[in-house]
Amino acid sequence: MPPRPPHDPRQVSQSPTLPGAGASGPRPFDVADLYAGPATRADALPASPALDEKMRQAYFWIVNHAIITPYYDLEFNDAPPTTVRFGGAGTEVRLPTAQSYSSFVLLPLLTFASRKRCLFIGGPGRGKTASATLMGLLAGYTLPDLRRAIQHGQPQMTVADLLGNPLPKDLMAAARSEDIRIAWRKWLTMRVKIVDEYNRIPTRTQSALLTLLAEGYAEILDQTMESPESAWFLTANDDMGGGTYQVIEALKDRIDIVVKALDFNPRFLGELLTRVEERVKPEELVPPEIIFTPEELDQVYRQTLKVPLPRAVRRRIEFFAAQFDFCDLAARDLEYKTKDTIRLAGKTLGSVCAADCGRDKVKALCSQTENGFSVRGLMTLLGFAKTLAWFRGSAEVTLQDVRQIVPWILHEKLIMNPSSPFFDGANNGVLRIDRIAWIRQAFDAACAEYDRLDLDHADPLEEIDATFDTGLDGVPEAEVKKRLATVEARLAELAKNTKLLAHVQKDVLKLKYYHQRYGNYLRWLQWTQ
Numbered sequence: 001m002p003p004r005p006p007h008d009p010r011q012v013s014q015s016p017t018l019p020g021a022g023a024s025g026p027r028p029f030d031v032a033d034l035y036a037g038p039a040t041r042a043d044a045l046p047a048s049p050a051l052d053e054k055m056r057q058a059y060f061w062i063v064n065h066a067i068i069t070p071y072y073d074l075e076f077n078d079a080p081p082t083t084v085r086f087g088g089a090g091t092e093v094r095l096p097t098a099q100s101y102s103s104f105v106l107l108p109l110l111t112f113a114s115r116k117r118c119l120f121i122g123g124p125g126r127g128k129t130a131s132a133t134l135m136g137l138l139a140g141y142t143l144p145d146l147r148r149a150i151q152h153g154q155p156q157m158t159v160a161d162l163l164g165n166p167l168p169k170d171l172m173a174a175a176r177s178e179d180i181r182i183a184w185r186k187w188l189t190m191r192v193k194i195v196d197e198y199n200r201i202p203t204r205t206q207s208a209l210l211t212l213l214a215e216g217y218a219e220i221l222d223q224t225m226e227s228p229e230s231a232w233f234l235t236a237n238d239d240m241g242g243g244t245y246q247v248i249e250a251l252k253d254r255i256d257i258v259v260k261a262l263d264f265n266p267r268f269l270g271e272l273l274t275r276v277e278e279r280v281k282p283e284e285l286v287p288p289e290i291i292f293t294p295e296e297l298d299q300v301y302r303q304t305l306k307v308p309l310p311r312a313v314r315r316r317i318e319f320f321a322a323q324f325d326f327c328d329l330a331a332r333d334l335e336y337k338t339k340d341t342i343r344l345a346g347k348t349l350g351s352v353c354a355a356d357c358g359r360d361k362v363k364a365l366c367s368q369t370e371n372g373f374s375v376r377g378l379m380t381l382l383g384f385a386k387t388l389a390w391f392r393g394s395a396e397v398t399l400q401d402v403r404q405i406v407p408w409i410l411h412e413k414l415i416m417n418p419s420s421p422f423f424d425g426a427n428n429g430v431l432r433i434d435r436i437a438w439i440r441q442a443f444d445a446a447c448a449e450y451d452r453l454d455l456d457h458a459d460p461l462e463e464i465d466a467t468f469d470t471g472l473d474g475v476p477e478a479e480v481k482k483r484l485a486t487v488e489a490r491l492a493e494l495a496k497n498t499k500l501l502a503h504v505q506k507d508v509l510k511l512k513y514y515h516q517r518y519g520n521y522l523r524w525l526q527w528t529q
Helices: 031-035 051-066 103-114 128-138 143-149 159-163 168-173 203-215 249-253 266-278 294-305 311-321 339-344 349-353 375-391 399-410 435-452 462-469 477-497 502-528
Strands: 082-085 092-095 117-121 164-166 182-184 192-196 217-220 223-226 231-236 257-260
Touching: 051 103, 051 128, 051 294, 051 375, 103 117, 103 128, 103 231, 103 257, 103 294, 103 375, 103 399, 117 128, 128 143, 128 192, 128 231, 143 192, 159 164, 159 203, 159 217, 164 217, 182 223, 203 217, 203 249, 257 399, 294 375, 311 375, 311 399, 311 435, 339 349, 375 399, 399 435, 462 477, 462 502, 477 502
Parallel strands: 117 231, 117 257, 192 231
Antiparallel strands: 082 092, 164 182, 217 223
C-alpha cells in the first residue's frame, strides 16, 4: 500500500502522541493467557495503543483533519510560559510549555469518555453539530444512522416525536394501558445521543427529555424503556438557553459541561479551500484506528474512575467550593447561613449583602455569586478532573487539571452577582462577560488564600479527620471523652483566632458533626455497661 500523502485526512498521529505519559496500567488478566503458546504470546501480536493513547490519537485527528479549531485555550505548563503583552485592553498571550488543547474538541472527547452531558453553545455554522456527530462516529455508528438519530429541536416537537408511538392496533384493542406496545425510537438505545437546538423544544417535551437524560428511561402511557448509560451532546445558539422556548431549570441543571464554539479564523481559509477542491468531508473519512468498540468504551470509563485524586488537590477543591454558598447575614443559626435561606425567603442577595458583615467584599468570593455548588456539580467536577488527568496520561489528578476544567463545569451552575463590588475593580468589569476567566480567577484567588493560610500544614481538621477515619468500634469510653474534648478545644480555638469566614463555617459544621457522632457513641457505650 503506497504511503498516504501529508494532506490525507485519514492520517492518524503516530504514537506516542504525548511522550512520557504514564501508562494506563497493566493489561487485565485473561484466562486465555494460560493456554497461549509461543505463536499467540502477547509480545508476538501487533501492539495496539493504550486506550488513553488511542483517545489522544482521536483528538489529534479531529484537530488536524476534521474541526478547524486553532485555539489552545486549555493551557498546561511544566515550566513558566513565555508571555507577550499587547496594548489596548492589555491582552496577555501565553505560550504554554506543556501539551495544551482546544476546549472545543477536548471537552466533548472527555464527555464521550466519561458518559456525561455536554452543551455546545455558539452561533449557527460554528461546528457544534459536526463535533457532536464525530463523537458518534468514534463510537462506531455509521453516518446515516447518526443523521437519522439526531433529534432536531423545533416548536412542534411532541413527546411521541422524541420517544416513540403506541402501536395503533394495540391502542384500539387494548383493555389496559399495560397491553399497549410502544414503537420506541432507535436513538434511545445509542451510546451517543445528540439533541440539536434543545432550546426550541416545547416545555412538555422538554420534561420527557429531562426524564430520559436525568433518570435514564423513557415513558409513554405507563410503558417504560431503560436507556443505556451514554454520552449526551446538546446544542444551543446562545449562552442563556433562550430560544423558541425557555429551557426548564431542571433540564439546564442536568448539563454537566458547557463548550463554547469560537469563530473561524480566516487565516486558515486554505484548509477550507482544500476541502472544496478535493470534495473532502471529514465525517465520511474517520479512520478505523480511532473508532472505539463498546467494550473499549466500558474499559475507558473504568480506567478514568480509577485515577487517584490526592488529598492536597481535594483539599483545594473543598476550600474553593466552600467560598460561595455562605452568607453570615442570612440567618442566626450556623446551619442556615447560606444563600438558599435568602432565596427561599424571597429576598435577593444584594438586599442582604448590602449590610456590613465585617468582610472585605471585594476580596470575599461569597459576594460574587447568588448561589453555591450543588452535590451534582461537585461530583461532575471530580469525574471530569479524573478523565482529563487520564487523557493527559497523568498518574494522578493535578491542580492544573482542576484549574483548567472547573470553569467549564461551573459555567451554567454558578449564578453571578454582577452588583458585587469586586466587578467594579480595575480590569474586573470584563469578567461580567467572560465567565470562563471569572471562574478561573476565582479558583486562583481561593488557591492563593489557601496557600496564605498554609492549610497544607495547618489544617485544623486533619488530625481529627484521621482519628475519626479509624472508626468507632471498640473505642473505650475514656478515649471517646478525649476525642470530644479535642473537638471542643478546636472549636474554641477557631472562634478565638478567626472570624466565621466561609471555609471556617464548613470546618465548624464538620466539627459539630464529629461532636454529635462521638456524643451518640458515648451515650450508647454508657447504656451498654
